[in-house]
Amino acid sequence: MVLLKVLRKQKIKESQARVLLLGLDNAGKSTLVAQILDEDMRSVAPTFGFQINTLTRDGINLHIWDIGGQQSLRPFWHNYFEKTDFLIWVVDACAPARLDKCIQELQTVLQQEDRLIGTGVLIWINKVDIGRENISLIEERLEKEVLGTLRENHNVGVIPCSAFTGEGINEGLDFVCDEIKSRLFVL
Ligand SMILES: Nc1nc2c(ncn2[C@@H]2O[C@H](COP(=O)(O)OP(=O)(O)OP(=O)(O)O)[C@@H](O)[C@H]2O)c(=O)[nH]1
Numbered sequence: 670m671v672l673l674k675v676l677r678k679q680k681i682k683e684s685q686a687r688v689l690l691l692g693l694d695n696a697g698k699s700t701l702v703a704q705i706l707d708e709d710m711r712s713v714a715p716t717f718g719f720q721i722n723t724l725t726r727d728g729i730n731l732h733i734w735d736i737g738g739q740q741s742l743r744p745f746w747h748n749y750f751e752k753t754d755f756l757i758w759v760v761d762a763c764a765p766a767r768l769d770k771c772i773q774e775l776q777t778v779l780q781q782e783d784r785l786i787g788t789g790v791l792i793w794i795n796k797v798d799i800g801r802e803n804i805s806l807i808e809e810r811l812e813k814e815v816l817g818t819l820r821e822n823h824n825v826g827v828i829p830c831s832a833f834t835g836e837g838i839n840e841g842l843d844f845v846c847d848e849i850k851s852r853l854f855v856l
């Protein structure tokens with residue numbers, strides 16, 4: 670555990686951070702990346718496998734690993750956990766019917782995965798341009814079912830956002846960078 674923290678800290682000193690972007694299929698992960706990189710969001714298609722993009726922000730090179738979220742791909746998620754500094758979990762605000770599954774997968778990832786202990790976590794509640802009315806419900810469920818346990822081992826942020834309008838994107842990326850930098854001074 671301490672060694673893991675030292676290694677992470679060394680990497681952050683070198684201004685490199687590996688950010689894992691996960692969540693159920695159709696949550697909007699790849700569209701968020703396209704918005705962040707100012708690319709054409711209309712050309713985004715479901716991710717079969719993964720895509721890596723690098724974004725420099727606040728002096729840190731964020732290597733964003735965007736992993737496909739379809740059910741058939743989830744058994745392979747664990748292949749990407751190694752050396753992760755930060756986890757972004759994307760929830761689809763327009764799919765309350767999939768919230769049970771979403772929370773269950775998040776719990777599986779974070780509570781059963783030693784290699785992610787101590788990473789920062791941002792939960793982005795995406796698509797609020799059309800799913801704003803579900804934000805409170807999602808936040809309440811997360812608070813009740815996930816966040817208590819999660820906060821024992823992670824700094825956690827929950828931010829509503831929209832890949833389409835850009836709402837909440839800067840706020841989310843600021844949280845990622847601030848959290849990563851805060852770990853430079855703590856062991
Ligand atoms: N209204 C709205 N639609 C969005 C938003 N973000 C993504 N979408 C749509 O949601 C659908 C899925 O987006 P993707 O980015 O492919 O989702 P993903 O999470 O990468 O899915 P997988 O690669 O299968 O895991 C697409 O039709 C997007 O246009 C958003 O902020 N608002």
Ligand SMILES: [Mg+2]
Binds near residue numbers: 699700715736737738
């Ligand atoms: Mg995708």
